[in-house]
Each structure stands twice: as C-alpha cells, then as structure tokens.
Amino acid sequence: MRWLIALFLFSAPLAAAPEPYDMVVDPDAITFSYVFDEREIGGRFPSYSGNIVLDLDNVPNSKVDVTIATGDGTAGFIFATQTLRGPKVLWSQKYPTMRFVSTSARRDGMSAILEGELTIRDVTQPVTLDVTLFRDAGTEPGERDELTFFATTEINRSDFGANGFPNLVSDELKIEIKARILRQK
Amino acid sequence: MTPYSTISKLLHWGLAVIILSMLAFGNALTNAEPTLETIQRFNQHKVAGLVALALILWRVIERLRSGASFPGGTNPAWDDYLARIVHIAFYVAMIAMPLTGWVGSSAAGIDPVIFGVILPGIVPQNPDLSDTLFVAHGVIGKILLGLFALHMIGLFKRLIGGDQKVIERMTG
Numbered sequence: 445m446r447w448l449i450a451l452f453l454f455s456a457p458l459a460a461a462p463e464p465y466d467m468v469v470d471p472d473a474i475t476f477s478y479v480f481d482e483r484e485i486g487g488r489f490p491s492y493s494g495n496i497v498l499d500l501d502n503v504p505n506s507k508v509d510v511t512i513a514t515g516d517g518t519a520g521f522i523f524a525t526q527t528l529r530g531p532k533v534l535w536s537q538k539y540p541t542m543r544f545v546s547t548s549a550r551r552d553g554m555s556a557i558l559e560g561e562l563t564i565r566d567v568t569q570p571v572t573l574d575v576t577l578f579r580d581a582g583t584e585p586g587e588r589d590e591l592t593f594f595a596t597t598e599i600n601r602s603d604f605g606a607n608g609f610p611n612l613v614s615d616e617l618k619i620e621i622k623a624r625i626l627r628q629k
Numbered sequence: 630m631t632p633y634s635t636i637s638k639l640l641h642w643g644l645a646v647i648i649l650s651m652l653a654f655g656n657a658l659t660n661a662e663p664t665l666e667t668i669q670r671f672n673q674h675k676v677a678g679l680v681a682l683a684l685i686l687w688r689v690i691e692r693l694r695s696g697a698s699f700p701g702g703t704n705p706a707w708d709d710y711l712a713r714i715v716h717i718a719f720y721v722a723m724i725a726m727p728l729t730g731w732v733g734s735s736a737a738g739i740d741p742v743i744f745g746v747i748l749p750g751i752v753p754q755n756p757d758l759s760d761t762l763f764v765a766h767g768v769i770g771k772i773l774l775g776l777f778a779l780h781m782i783g784l785f786k787r788l789i790g791g792d793q794k795v796i797e798r799m800t801g
Contacts, residue, residue: 480665481664481665522742522745522747523665523668523669523672523739523742526738526739526740526742526747527738527739529738530737530738530739530754531736531737531738531754531755531756531759532737532738532756535738535754537738537753537754538754609663611663612663612664612668
C-alpha cells in the first residue's frame with residue numbers, strides 16, 4: 445500500500461513549464477466496473493500507452509493522450525472477457541484500440557477537471573475526468589519526478605455502439621485510472 | 630443381411646441420445662433468461678457440440694470404412710430410395726449442426742471454453758455471419774427433428790410390414 449498526498453494540498457506552485465511524463469504500464473492501472481446480473485464486477489485494461497504533459501502552475505496547459513489496447517481487456521470472468529472483446533462490445537479485432545485525448549483542463553480545488561474526447565469503436569464522444577495528482581507520502585512537497593495520476597469518470601457504453609447484451613450488462617460503466625507517471629528526464 | 634459393425638452400432642445409439650438431448654438443450658437455451666448460469670449452459674452446449682462433432686466424424690469414417698447394411702429386397706425400390714435420402718440428409722445435417730454452432734460462436738467472438746481455456750477462434754469476428762449461422766443452426770435443428778420423424782416412420786412401416794431385420798441390423 446502506497447500512501448499518497450494530494451499534490452495541490454500543501455504545495456505552493458513551483459516554477460514551471462509544461463513537463464512531459466511517461467505512464468508506467470501496470471496491469472491494474474486502468475480498471476472499470478459494471479453491473480452484471482445485479483452484481484458489480486470489475487475489469488481492467490492492462491495494455492496501454494500514454495503521453496501526459498503537466499503544467500502544475502497553469503493547469504490548462506496540461507494534456508493527456510492515452511491509447512488502450514482493447515484485445516487485452518478483461519471483464520472479471522472468462523465469458524464476460526470474451527464478450528468484452530467480441531463484436532457486440534469492443535470488437536477488438538476490428539477496433540484494436542480506444543483512445544482518450546484531452547481537450548481542456550482546469551484546476552478545481554485539490555483536483556482538476558479534464559475534458560476530452562474518448563474514441564471507442566471509431567465513435568468519439570466527450571467525457572470528463574476528475575483527476576487528482578498525488579506524490580508519495582514521505583517525499584518533499586516539491587516532488588515532481590514520480591507522481592500518481594488518479595482519474596475517474598463514468599460513461600454509457602451504448603453511446604459508443606458497444607451495446608451488446610443490454611439485458612445482462614449495465615449500460616453505465618465506472619472507469620478508474622490509477623497510474624504512476626514519471627517525469628521525463 | 631449382416632448387421633452394422635459394433636462401432637457403427639454404438640455410435641448410432643450414442644449419437645441418437647446425444648443429438649436428441651442436444652436438441653432439447655439448445656431449445657431450452659433459446660428460451661432461457663439471460664443469467665450467468667445461462668451463459669455457462671451455453672458454453673456446456675458448445676463443448677458438448679464439439680464432442681458430438683468428433684463422434685459424428687468418427688461415425689462417418691466408420692460408415693465409409695465398414696459400409697452400410699442394406700435390407701434385402703422386401704421393400705419397394707422407392708421406399709429404399711427414400712431411406713437412402715433420409716440417411717444421407719442425416720449425415721449432412723449432423724455435420725452441419727455442430728459446425729454452424731461452432732463457427733457462429735467464433736464469429737460472435739465467444740469461442741468454447743474448455744477447463745478455463747478459450748479455444749482459438751476459427752473465423753474472424755463477424756456479427757452478421759454469426760447471426761446468419763445461428764438462424765441456420767436453428768433451422769438445421771428442426772430439419773434433424775424432421776429427419777428423426779421420417780426415420781421413425783420408415784422404421785415402423787417396416788416393422789408393421791413384418792420386416793424385423795431392419796432393426797436387428799442395428800440392435801443385433
């Protein structure tokens with residue numbers, strides 16, 4: 445368990461320009477949950493790559509662009525995983541990736557609101573991410589090299605045409621991203 | 630008249646039980662509520678269908694290897710001709726039934742899972758192909774039931790006509 449401190453909590457802004465970060469690939473970083481047959485079930489997307497540019501003093505200069513491999517996604521149990529990758533949901537053979545590209549960012553208290561466009565199955569829809577950046581407990585308030593990027597959002601899969609098995613699987617999905625990001629040297 | 634080979638007889642009766650059970654199983658699945666249990670039952674149906682396909686292919690090979698036992702001369706020619714057509718149609722439908730299910734499942738991206746392992750897809754994912762094949766799967770099921778009815782009619786017609794050999798070649 446890593447203890448985290450919200451970056452905007454104590455730290456005064458530091459001298460800064462937009463700084464590029466690498467996303468550490470971690471199979472548990474991008475997760476989602478849905479309701480299946482009245483139970484909440486979790487899934488994850490272990491393969492992705494992202495470009496993140498943070499400007500902590502001028503948040504609107506920040507940018508996030510993440511591409512996720514649909515074919516490696518899992519959905520809690522084997523039949524759901526097959527369905528997730530299959531043509532009635534993500535159709536990974538035809539649409540091997542989905543992508544989020546931010547369009548605007550603004551600070552909101554200790555967090556930030558990141559608006560962007562999410563493309564799934566070649567359908568692009570606006571989504572809003574609530575983002576909080578953390579540094580590890582024990583690091584200096586000015587720590588910028590290794591941070592945790594935590595974001596949540598909710599989407600309706602039918603907005604993207606990923607509408608298979610509506611009797612069994614909820615339309616609403618909760619998405620949670622908890623990724624380590626490393627400042628590029 | 631020589632009876633069928635022992636393997637042919639065992640496969641005939643075994644497949645009779647499997648096919649009739651699978652028709653009932655499949656019919657129940659098409660009307661089942663969508664639940665996790667139903668999804669697991671669908672997979673059981675797919676795995677059983679693969680077993681049936683293997684037995685059917687074995688039966689076809691055995692039939693080609695050991696030949697058929699045709700009743701001698703007591704039936705009118707048109708009657709034996711109809712029996713031949715029903716038998717050939719049975720083989721075609723028996724092979725087409727599991728194949729449409731398997732290819733349809735693969736095209737739907739939901740390949741059979743055996744002991745927790747997803748079998749590799751045999752065709753590219755294609756929902757239109759999948760939908761078409763599952764319609765065909767249902768139609769072939771009805772054809773199999775129809776062939777089963779004709780098979781029984783033929784059997785009873787012969788038994789009523791005093792031809793015991795027709796069944797003894799498969800029971801003897």
